[in-house]
Amino acid sequence: MTTLPTWAVYAISIGTPTLTFLGVLVAQLFTRRGDVELETRSKREETMRTMRWAAELSASADDRTVSLGVAELAALLESDLLDESDKVFVEAALDAVYEPIETEIEQLGDDVEVVQYLTDEVEALVDATEGGVSLERDDGDGGDLRG
Secondary structure, eight states: OOOOOHHHHHHHHHHHHHHHHHHHHHHHHHHHHHHHHHHHHHHHHHHHHHHHHHHHHHTSSSHHHHHHHHHHHHHHHHSSSSOHHHHHHHHHHHHHHHHHHHHHHHHHOTTOOOOOOOOHHHHHHHHHSSSOOOOBOOSSSOOBTTO
16 A cells, blocks of 8 residues: 655645646636737727728718718727727828818818808717717808707
8 A cells, every 4th residue: 555645645635726726817817818819809800991981981972971981080080999000091081081172172262261061960970979070160150060
């Protein structure tokens, strides 16, 4: 018959469950890190898909579709979903929408008054946007589109 020293019995009986518990903790930490990385990547992919969709809308010939695309791009720019390096893409899309209009207005000269008329759907969209896009209308009362 073989006998083990008392310290070995205690080491095996306490050490085995302790090492198992520590192994599970380490595995859980690696799994959580992988889950966080996967969630971050998924969120970034969805944000980029939304940005491409909004950029396509803002390049449309339909005024309502353009307004929706611009509002979506502005919302993305204000959100926390984008990193600073990604905001460059949204700003480039917004510049592509507004640059031809600004150039045309500049070519018309200083005596031009620009008035923007929005449909009820666009006003509702601006109202629904948290933080909203700051737009003003020139209808004589100096009111804000959201109020």
